[in-house]
Amino acid sequence: MYDLVVVGAGPYGLSIAAHAAAAGLDLRVFGRPMAAWRDNMPSGMYLKSEPWASNLSDPQGAYGLAAYAATQGVEARHGVPLPVRFFASYGLWFAGRAAPPVDERTITAVRPCPGGFRLSTDDGESVLARTVALAVGVMPFTDIPAPLRALPPEHVSHSSHHGDLARFEGRDVTVVGAGQAALETAALLAEQGTTVRVVARSGLLNWNTVPPPRERSVVRAARAPHTGLGCGWRNWVYAEAPGLFRRLPAPTRTRVFTSALGPAGAWWLRDRVESVVDIRLGARxxxxxxxxxxxxxxxxxxxxRAATVETDHVIAATGFTPGIERLGLLDGELRGGLRTLGPGSAPEANADFESSHPGLFLAGLLSAPSFGPSMRFVYGASFTAERLVRGVRRRLGARDGARGMVRQRQAAPGWMPERTPAGRGAEELTARRS
Structure with missing residues (x-):
């Protein structure tokens, strides 16, 4: 029986795995590394977050994005957006060096059993674990507006369902939404010759401003400090103090989660949209x-006034909403017994990211209603990995009859973090084995 099974191999899952391995836990990681970034984002998309705010997390801080960029002969510079494909390659590089080997099979079921959990893979194998970390990313939680849900798949999709937009070349597409995904999707469609319009409920589009220099005077930095979520003291609280956010009253957390950092486009995208794309504001x-x-x-x-639009396809760039009803891999009784947060159905997490079911931990978007907006971004992975692994050790220690500490192992069997010269291929996923 493993100490920990991590379900998911995106930025959060890989970061948790790196910290868990360094803590000496016996673990397995399941999922296709960086799958959403590799498969569900079209070529030509860029990171909205700053490069320095897009690091996966390992305990020594040796495998940040800047370190990977150096192996590729480039510099990850503040104020210069990086291609999503570059970030995906960085994640693969991280996986091959900082985390144990990843089992690319899909976990289809998680059920409680004596001493922990029984997990099932898509090819029928059973895996036993004392604790489980759900780092399933955003894909299970896609939101499509109710009026569109009855349309057949050939006529409606979510923006995250497209790794390639070429199928829409020369056609007519309507994008619903006003955030980065909607606006960048619309720009890419227009640039390939698609007739495209954006329909948004808001009365105006919001655009992020050009970020100020990283190095500024003390006075200017004090007025609006840089954070992983943008400049300003409110963003600083969201980015740097998610533990304090979790102590807010549940209604306040719910309100902030649903309203903070609302839809907005990156500053570098504005010229590619406003003069090119038909924008229908104040419409739903x-x-x-x-x-x-x-x-x-x-x-x-x-x-x-009512208006009518005729189109070939609708892309809903309407975000993601975490909810336990969408966690189909969880046993029904287990899912139904989880304590939720506020009026929604997001599972609640304690200070160590543990759900109300002992041994079941939450990461990424699933934990955002508890810990705040930073958990919607890669920036939250470091805080999550450190505290979640601490919580796993406490849980294992409690089960072992120890006082909050789990026995130490040298490392997961036969595996050590890679310490290789720079420049090895980003696609390599096999870690060194002794």
Missing amino acids: VARAVAAGGRVRLELATSSG
Whole structure:
């Protein structure tokens, strides 16, 4: 029986695995490394976060994004956006050096059993674990507005369902949403020759401003400090004090989670959208009907007027909402017994990212209603990995009858973090074995 099984191999899962291995835990990691970044984002997309705020986390801080960039002969500079594909390659590089080997099979079921959990893989193997960390990313939690859900798949999709937009070349596409995903998707579509429009409920588009220099005077830095989530003291609280955020009253956390850091486009995207894309603001989709191989969208506008749009396909860039009802891999009784936060159905996490079911830990978007907006971004991975692994050790120590400490092992069997010369291929996923 493993000490810990990590379900998911994105930035959070890999960071947790790196910290758990360094702590001497016997663990397994399941999932395709960086899958969402490799498969669900079109070529041509860029990171919205600053490079220095996009590090995966290992205990020594040896495998940051800047270290990977150096192996590729480039510099990850403040204020210069990096391609998403570059970040995905960085994640693979990290996986091959800082974390144990990843089992790329999918976990399809997590059930309680005596002493812990029984997990099932997609090919039928059972794996026993004393604790489990759910780092499943955002893909299980895609949001598509209710009026669009009855449309057949050929007429509607979520923005995260596209690793390639070429199928829409020369067609007519309507993008719903006003955030980075909506605006960048629209820009990429327009640039490949797609007729594209954006429909958004908000009355105006919000654009992030050009970030100030990293090095500034003390006075200017004090007025609006840099954080992993943007400048300003409020963002500083979200980014640097998620533990304090968790102590806020549940209604306050819920309100902030649903409203903070609302939809906005990156500063470098503005010129690619405003002069090119048809923007319909103050409008929401009231009804959608498939007819004659196309979709008729009936829009309700803020002015009270109705409008109609005919289009070939609708892309809902409407974000992600964490909820236990979407955690289909969890046993029904286990899922139904989890304590949730506020009026929604997000599972609540304690200070160590442990759910109300002992031994079941939460990471990434699943923990955002408890710990705040930083958990929606890669920047939250370091805080999560450190404290979650601490919580796993406490849980294992309690089960072993120790006083908050688990027995130490040298490392996961036969594996040590890679310490190799710079420049090895980013696609290598096999860690060194003794």
